[in-house]
Amino acid sequence: MSRSTAPGRPTGLLLSTPMTMDPPKVRCNQPDPTADQPASPGERSQGRFVKNDDRGNPVAFSHDLEAIVPPAGWAGKIAEFGIGLEDAEVEQLGKYLAALMDVNTRTNLTAIRDADEAWDRHIFDALTLVPVLGEMPEADGRKRVIDVGSGGGLPGIPLAIAMPEIDFVLLDATKRKTDFIENCVAWLGLTNVTVINGRAEGVGQDKGRKLLQGYTGGHREKYDGAMARAVGKVAMIAELTVPLVKVGGLVFLTKGEKADEEVTDAKKALHMLHTHHVGTIETPTGRVVVLEKRRGTPKMYPRRDGEPKRVPLGITGGKN
Ligand code: SAH
Numbered sequence: 001m002s003r004s005t006a007p008g009r010p011t012g013l014l015l016s017t018p019m020t021m022d023p024p025k026v027r028c029n030q031p032d033p034t035a036d037q038p039a040s041p042g043e044r045s046q047g048r049f050v051k052n053d054d055r056g057n058p059v060a061f062s063h064d065l066e067a068i069v070p071p072a073g074w075a076g077k078i079a080e081f082g083i084g085l086e087d088a089e090v091e092q093l094g095k096y097l098a099a100l101m102d103v104n105t106r107t108n109l110t111a112i113r114d115a116d117e118a119w120d121r122h123i124f125d126a127l128t129l130v131p132v133l134g135e136m137p138e139a140d141g142r143k144r145v146i147d148v149g150s151g152g153g154l155p156g157i158p159l160a161i162a163m164p165e166i167d168f169v170l171l172d173a174t175k176r177k178t179d180f181i182e183n184c185v186a187w188l189g190l191t192n193v194t195v196i197n198g199r200a201e202g203v204g205q206d207k208g209r210k211l212l213q214g215y216t217g218g219h220r221e222k223y224d225g226a227m228a229r230a231v232g233k234v235a236m237i238a239e240l241t242v243p244l245v246k247v248g249g250l251v252f253l254t255k256g257e258k259a260d261e262e263v264t265d266a267k268k269a270l271h272m273l274h275t276h277h278v279g280t281i282e283t284p285t286g287r288v289v290v291l292e293k294r295r296g297t298p299k300m301y302p303r304r305d306g307e308p309k310r311v312p313l314g315i316t317g318g319k320n
Helices: 074-080 087-104 115-127 130-134 156-162 175-188 234-244 259-265 267-272
Strands: 143-148 166-172 193-197 223-229 245-255 275-283 286-293
Touching: 074 115, 087 115, 087 156, 087 175, 115 156, 130 156, 130 245, 143 156, 143 234, 156 166, 156 175, 156 193, 166 175, 175 193, 223 234, 234 245, 234 259, 234 267, 234 286, 245 259, 245 275, 259 267, 259 275, 259 286, 267 275
Parallel strands: 143 166, 143 223, 166 193, 223 245
Antiparallel strands: 245 286, 275 286
């Protein structure tokens, strides 16, 4: 992947990019993430690579699926946005979409069933994060980014295809979904993706193994960046993402028209999490809310499973 966007801080980036499409109304269509199979906090998925003939498994798909070709003009829109994709990357994106659309006919992974629409509302929408991820401050070694509530692999999989230089961790509470992502990762041969089946509340408290000096492994404060799309409102999702990033790390939340309202409602929550709203970027498919963690997260966050959603930080009354 090549980009023509000039380097700089993410805050000023693309703020002037005109809207060329309606903001996406991507909603999670599964109210309870653990409804079909609960995962224990921080549990690493034992999901295996599902073979062609594994017919009983709803997230299995044929490895002979042909890549879906983007609609006319799609590559031009991406190029106009400043992203140059190699042919092999477009092919990988098309294969991922083929798997998503195929499995979606048997088990619900996304409400979008039309492939042309999915190229815009899933793939392009995910790729709008390429410039901001590319401009994250330098890391020691490879940059690490976690996708919280990745569902069927969005935005994580398209980004992992387009940005092989970054290591991605895709986290979701629903086993069926992380199994699907693992199948895709194996099929596409992506070496920069790790899949975790678990809840962000538990993973965000996982400091790793205690050594004489500090900790090793774990997930808390280990990432340069975190991102989430269609998981919840800003106040709720901030509690699930901020603990995972290092001090100075960034959180990117893919949002639609309600971005500003949600940021206003999250003012108190962001204060409690020592996090600042550093900007909202307009993209051709919606908005990206950028948060920066300024100090370590108080130990009590994230709270226990379900609490961030049930009683969102700093918001009185009503679900977030
Ligand atoms: N990001 C994807 C999926 C959105 S649906 C997309 O844009 O298409 C929301 C996803 O978040 C579901 O798959 C659900 O299982 C997951 N989720 C919700 N709460 C979670 C939590 N506390 N920890 C981990 N995953 C969670």
